[in-house]
Amino acid sequence: MFEEASEVFDNMFKSSFPLTFIVFIPAVLILVSPLPAEAAHEFTVYRMQQYDLQGQPYGTRNAILNTEARTVEAEVLSRRCVIMRLADFSYEEYQKALRQSAGAVVIILPKNMSAVPQDITSHDVCNGLLNTPFPSFHLMLATETIVPVYFAMEDDELLSIYTQTLTSSSSQGSLSAAEVLLHTATANGFQMVTSGAQSKAISDWAITSLEGRLAGVGGEDLPTIVVVAHYDSFGVAPWLSYGADSNGSGVSMLLELARLFSKLYTYKRTHAGYNLLFFVSGGGKFNYQGTKRWLEDNLDHTDSSLLQDNVAFVLCLDTLGNGDSLHLHVSKPPKEGSPQYSLLKELEMVVASQYPEVKFSMVHKKINLADDMLAWEHERFGIRRLPAFTLSHLPSHRLAQRSSIMDVRSDWQTLVVILCVALWPLTSVRSCCTAHLCHDTVPSSRQQVQEDQLSAVVDWLTAQPRAAQLVDKDSSVVSTLEYHLGHYLKDVKRHYVKADKRDPEFVFYDQLKQTMNAYRVKPAIFDLLLAVCIAAYLGMMYLAIQNFGVLYSVVRRITQPKTKTH
Template sequence: MISISEAQNVFDFLPLFAVMVLMPIVILVSPAMALNQLNVYRVQHFDLHNNRIGSRHSLMNLEAISVSQIKESFAKKCVIVRLSELLDKMDTFHTIIDQTLVAGILIILPKTMRSLNGPQMDAFLTFEKSLVSKEIQIPIYVSHESKQLLNLYEMQSKRSETSEEEDIEKSNVRKLYDSVMTNGYQMVISGPQTSPVKDLIVTNIQAKLIGAGVEDQMPTIAVVAHYDAFSMAPGLSFGADSNGSGVVALLEMIRLFSKLYSNAKTQPKVNLLFLLSGAGKFNYFGTKKWIDEHLDGNEASLLSDSLFTICLDSLADRDGNSGLNMHVSKPPKEGTPAAQLFEDLKRIASTSLTHPFNVSMIHKKINLAEETLAWEHERFSIRRLSAFTLSALSSHKSLRRKSLTDVFDDKLLDPLYLNINLISEAVAHQIYKDFESNLFDSDLRISHAFIKSLLYQLSRQSRAQQLLLSSQKGSQVEVSPLIRSLEQIMRRYVNDVQLIHIRVDNKDNELVFYEPTQAELNIYNVKPAIFDLFVSLAITIYLAIFFAIVSNFHHLNSLTKRVVTSNGYNSKFQ
């Protein structure tokens, strides 16, 4: 047993022990301070018709590595990669994602996607589509390049290159030492795990211009455009052409025709019904619910007796096709209003334009075996309503329709001006049958300033549907600022404007969104995980030795006394 005096001797050493041993250990294993905090955007995550799409996870606490380091170790690693490198190693990244070879990916985008050349743009669009066409089991984030991210990327790349060159000459002991002592970077995104958005509400905006007569006894022309945009990341879905151009065209048509309808002399005997629909990028969900409400509801509907419905989509001709296409599920019969509108489009284009401009009709049958519809008008055609989509695109398969590369560009404006004027003239000729000259070439003409300002404002903010959902606040439904702004613009020209809220039941799995769509990334400068293992082992060994010393202190004390006594005795006789 240890005596009180012996124990006292032990405790005399504790302050020295704390200073010399414990403090360095605490410093070594204490959490590192964050070097940087960055906003990053998570790739898409939603369910549509029971299909699970996108990245299912959001949290990360992973060591940053470059692509070339994956062959060494990939457990608990986050690959940080510039877009240019990703495009050069496309097959590698498809393998990484499909086989879950890493625990996370951070993609650094250039400041502007215009820096990509033609082949790079095509490769990126293909990669972007692949990310939003399947379920992914790792968190994937994107962020535009910044000084901090580029420095981190360059340091990781240099470390990988240096490691490859020096590994041949290093001994195994040296390699082990480097793996333990070399600092790394920890990528941390914390917070709650992904969860479905509860009480999901999608909002449509409807406006009506009533003709001169009894409302439900006059024919109706409907004009529809979906206001949401889509890309691989909800936070970067700007959709300037798809479908910002369609929204702008619809609002400009409201502005033009409201002047005609507000004057008793020019008020026609035709109703105009306008709809800005939500969740268009999700199989035209808002349009489907709107049609169902009009046709299956108890009240009389203008839509059921409509002459035709015009769906506006991607009118800014980003691909430079120099034309306008009427997409139909079934070619309209000769003499019908839809067929007459097509003839008016061709005639006005040929007589008003001095440069070659093609107006074409493209017939595509509805493929019900496909998971999603090709064009918005197909929602109407399924319910046997006359409808078509007007678009500068010749095919619904254009990858730009769902891409973060679809941003504002001044080059979009001239084709958009032309197409809005052409469509407005053709609709006016359907309404005013005896009017032969161009109606919007006189004092009443399209406003370039109005169109440019609207398209610019729409393209400045992400319009992913996840960011435009409405929410229930007590007895009121609160809409997003963008929806409120669109409503106010419509009310400026039309008295009859209505917000239509669609409540989505998550149990049906028809449409489910998940949070979060963006996060805060903390980057820490830390020792590698193996360093913690060695520190833990060293602490364990040290504590075992210390415990052994304390437990056997009386033996050591006796031995020390004998040695001291013996030394004193020997020195006495010398």
């Protein structure tokens, strides 16, 4: 086949120079054109949250993207895909893109998310200092938007696309009209296209919660201490929500408390007259749906439950991994002489005597039933008149750290300290109600804490995103948590909550992770310019062939050497 093709080309070269020129030049241009791999780049993108809560839509409503890329420096953003880097991102620029009817927004995140500063305080948010991405992502979810919003992890190819797009977008404003026209015709652009379909609601999604218990000794009708922590994470993009501090720290602490108390409850001398109930709730980031259903099942739909008996208090663990402070959030200050009051005083005493570097305080906030979202998980128990409070290092529930994709694993030196602070009062309150148990018979909590195991649990929890839309009843997260609870506790069981089909309290949507392609393209005016050039080229070749004799004589006269005259 190749020999026949070479013979055809050889005859073509020998027979006609114009025909050779017409065929040879386009062939050379095709051979030296860029390779397909250099003209396209495929990468993974993560879509912003899309969900309905209490009938109110949140997040982005669209998932389809097929438009040309621009940066915010461009004068025209209408129907364009606006690319932003996290280092240059601000809520004002995001709003600018929405106001100009941008076709989509793609935010490029750095490879090392833990290196992004997270020292934003509640004072910064309240005073409108929104030029940092940390609180801005929180504001993006406040309302719904039709524009599809995606997040992508930075790599060399994607950074090159951003740099070229930025150069093209920022140079247009300083050029003349002719230069803009020429630049528009010759510049390279990128068409951003997603491979997925339009998002749709997920039907029959079940949120799973887990329950386990340790029975006390000393007769029936024993008081009950409940320890609660929600396992799901939350962020502007579900697939990027690892929730190390909120609430991987709370779950890891609950598992360690379950291990420690199961060890104490093994021996008669340290087996106290308190029932311990451990509850790992799901849907915590969606107004604590798992806790709400669990309370309904135990208080309204059953005749025998530890929650219907004498509940001493409910301790909720939330965001305990970072910081050097500890706050006990309450909806109602505990009365003097109650187990809740004893726990508060023990916390104050232990912090002051053993951990002076930890700042402890009680934060009182009444439950506002008019709000669509509850502030803390203990408020679910407070509504049902159960004494409850939340232990957290955050002074306010409004801080954006509770719902950040930058909440990744870090060196938690204070986690073990706070765990010990939380453990000692539980032991003290329990021992106050059992005459045969005192502080001297209980081993030091600091000595009993297995830091390696605690760190391993935190590493496992932060190794995968735990957004409620991604953790179904068959998830490895649920099965592993169930295994650990079953290793330490008795009567471990699952609880499921599904949204009502007629009036759903929550609705989740799919298409949260897609593949995006960036194709190198030329603008439409380039096609017009190319068509004019091709027409001119073919016209010149046609005239040259029709007047080949004249052209040949001219060329020969020019190239023929002049004769010398004597």
